[in-house]
Amino acid sequence: MEAINLRKQNQHKEKAIAYFQKIWANDNSKAVYEDCISRSLVTKNPLPVWYLLMDGEEIAGCAGLIPNDFISAMDLMPWLVALYIEEEHRGKNYAALLIEAAKKDAVAADFTKLYVATDLIGYYEKFSFRHIGEGYHPWGESSRIYECEVLPNWLSGTLKVVGEVVEGMFG
Numbered sequence: 439m440e441a442i443n444l445r446k447q448n449q450h451k452e453k454a455i456a457y458f459q460k461i462w463a464n465d466n467s468k469a470v471y472e473d474c475i476s477r478s479l480v481t482k483n484p485l486p487v488w489y490l491l492m493d494g495e496e497i498a499g500c501a502g503l504i505p506n507d508f509i510s511a512m513d514l515m516p517w518l519v520a521l522y523i524e525e526e527h528r529g530k531n532y533a534a535l536l537i538e539a540a541k542k543d544a545v546a547a548d549f550t551k552l553y554v555a556t557d558l559i560g561y562y563e564k565f566s567f568r569h570i571g572e573g574y575h576p577w578g579e580s581s582r583i584y585e586c587e588v589l590p591n592w593l594s595g596t597l598k599v600v601g602e603v604v605e606g607m608f609g
Contacts, residue, residue: 439498439527441535443543444488448479454490457497461522474504484547485516489536491523499523501536503543507555509573511583516544518554537565541588552588555581562586 444454458471478486491499500522507517518540523533544552554562555573559582563569567584574580 439532439535440492441501441539442490442492443539444475444490445479450490450492451475451479453497454488454500457490458488458500458502458520461500462520484543487540487543489539491527491532491536493527497524498527499532499536501533501540503540503552507553508575509555509581509583510575511553511555511571511573514551514553514583514585516540516547516549516552518552521554534565541586544588550588552586554584554586556584557581 442450444450455472455475458475459468463471474486475488478488486502486504489501489503490497491501500520502519503516504519505515505517506512507519509517518537521533521536541552552567554567556562562584565586567586569582570585571583572580573583
């Protein structure tokens with residue numbers, strides 16, 4: 439099982455568009471995914487980025503990393519969106535592959551946090567997200583907002599060493 443970044447493996451563009459449309463779109467919103475995914479492959483901006491979870495040549499899931507998830511908290515970015523794992527692949531922690539890919543790309547784009555808007559309670563906490571409040575959608579609904587620290591590898595390693603030194607001194 440492998441999480442692929444469509445910018446790096448754009449030969450999957452048409453298959454990805456069809457998959458995101460099948461999972462997330464209705465007849466009125468199919469153009470949103472086609473346009474957004476197509477534009478993401480040619481932009482010089484770090485966002486958006488779209489991912490497929492591949493099981494060989496078969497798609498097993500998807501996710502996106504975008505500037506805003508149609509939510510009122512527009513001061514927060516980037517957002518993990520459209521996370522989906524096919525039913526037969528659930529319960530095997532494959533979502534972690536997509537989330538980690540999004541975290542790495544968030545770090546590469548100089549972000550220090552990653553956000554998700556969801557109604558799920560107890561799921562994203564497994565991936566180090568914490569609930570920080572509520573956000574409101576243009577269609578009148580609200581969602582819980584979760585935040586996760588994303589640190590560059592060098593800083594993560596530095597913090598681990600500092601923690602070990604402090605523990606050695608006082609622990």
